[in-house]
Amino acid sequence: MTIEILVPDLPESVVDATVATWHKQPGDSVLRDEVLVDIETDKVILEVPAPVDGMLEVIVEVEGTTVLSRQIIAKIKACAVAGEPTVDVPVSSEASPDKRHTASLTEEQHDTLSPVVRRLLAENDLQLGKLKGTGVGGRITREDIYALLKQNGVKMERTQPQAKNDTLIFDHRSEKRVAMTRLRKRVAERLLEAKNSTAMLTTFNEVNMKSIIGIRKQYKDMFEERHGIRLGFMSFYVKAVVEALKRYPEVNASIDGEEIVYHNFFDISMAVATQRGLVTPVLRNCDRLGFADIEKGIKELAMKGLDGKLAVDDLTGGNFTITNGGVFGSLMSTPIINPPQAAILGMHKIQDRPVAVNSNVEIMPMMYLALSYDHRLIDGRESVGFLITIKEFLENPIRLLLDV
Incomplete structure (x- = not known):
């Protein structure tokens, strides 16, 4: 009995996809629910599992091929007819991996x-x-x-999956050409769109991180013991951004044609670097989340991004973006807006620098902030005030708890 393997239903607004990686080759045995192939769209990677136990008979669409929804990409020769009873075979934890049984679910x-x-x-x-x-x-x-x-x-x-033997020996002045992934192409399109369709400016400030570093040092063990997650800097950044957005609603707005859309919710996009490219999953309703919930949400989104498991819902929406180039050592940058959002905040490396404190020169852990914004919607007064508000909240984080 031959079973046809089809491309899954593609997400809304996605017209086609690309066959990314075949994990099995013709003649290989496959198990039911074992991943056969990864289908890449410009938003997510879809895993296509085997519907039955059997043997991969033929691959219709090879890697790199553009495919449509419900298109045939392979055929499996089934070893058992669907509907026949399966027998549970007891297997100990030390048994050979070839001896398998069907779990009772x-x-x-x-x-x-x-x-x-x-x-x-x-x-x-x-x-x-x-x-x-x-x-x-x-x-x-x-x-x-x-x-x-x-x-x-x-x-x-x-x-x-076994890596392909396509490694080149790089002699003097050699070259290697690799096709861009669909995600990389989409990122490039959106970056060009942002630069060409917005009046983008960037304003800078710096923040003394001494208070936050002291809080983390004092409470990180208690926080992790109680909530099961480490207390990082991102939860402070998100809290400060949410409070600043409440005070400057223009930064939390977007342009739709000739109208300005003001959002009364706070969904924050987080820039995550993956092997496939930059993605911006969304942490929703940040104004209702505590520090622990924010840390857990960010970790979950980051892990899903690194594993290629982000769903379309994880990537859509978002009113404002935070990108943290400091984790890679960036001291200063000018981030590019994520359309249709009106602004993006860049966080950077925390570095000890001499600063003037009460007319004395002291060494403090300082960090530069960069806010890129669409000048069509946000004026200089709002952009500078927004950035200063974030600076004040981070330098005196107790205000985040007192809402002052």
Whole structure:
């Protein structure tokens, strides 16, 4: 019995996609729910799992091919007919990985688990009751399974797709051409669009980070013990930005044709660098989140970005963007606006510098701030005032708690 493998339904506003990586080759055996291929759009990467156990018979569309929704990309020769009963074969945690069984899952539980998680449960004879999910809404992730196996003393090897042997020996004056990814192309288009369609200016200021560094040093252990997440700088940045946006609604607005749209909510985009390129997932309703919720949300978005697991909903929306080039050592930059937003805040490296404090020269941990904004919507008074407000909140973070 031959099963056709189709391109999944593409997200709204996405016309086509590209076959990114085949994890199996013709003749390879495949297991149900095992990832066959990654389909790349200009927003997200879609994993296409095997619908049945069998053998990959033929690949119709090779890597780099542009495909449409529901297009045939491969065919699998099934080893079992759908609907036939499967027999649960008990397998110990030390058994050979070739001996597998089907985990007993209810229909509801099965639908909430990813294909990789379902396969790992089946391979290692694990029950859901023994697992505590750390994903969104308490969902079980592959990391949860790896952690449990490690706790039980099982050595778990994570299989990675075999790299292609296309490495070139770089002799003197050699070249290598690599096609741009769809995400890289889209980022380039949006950056050019921002520069060509906005009256973009950048204003700078600097902030003394001594108070925040002192707070983190004093409470980081207590914070992590209570909330299970490290206290970083980003939660302070987000809190300060939200309070500044409340005071300067023009910065939280956008231009739509000949109208100005003022947003009464605070969805903040976070610039995340990935191997595929720059993405800006959105942390929503930041005004309702505490420091711990912000740190957890940022970590979750960053991990999903690095793993290529961001969904379209994670990337859409956002009223204002924060980019932190300081993690790479950047001392100062002029960030580019993320349309249709009106402004973006650049954070930079915290560096000890001599500054004047009460007529005395002292060494302080200083950081430059850069606010790029659309001058069609935001005037100089609002942009400078917005940046100074952020500076004041960061230099005296107790104001964030007192709302003063």
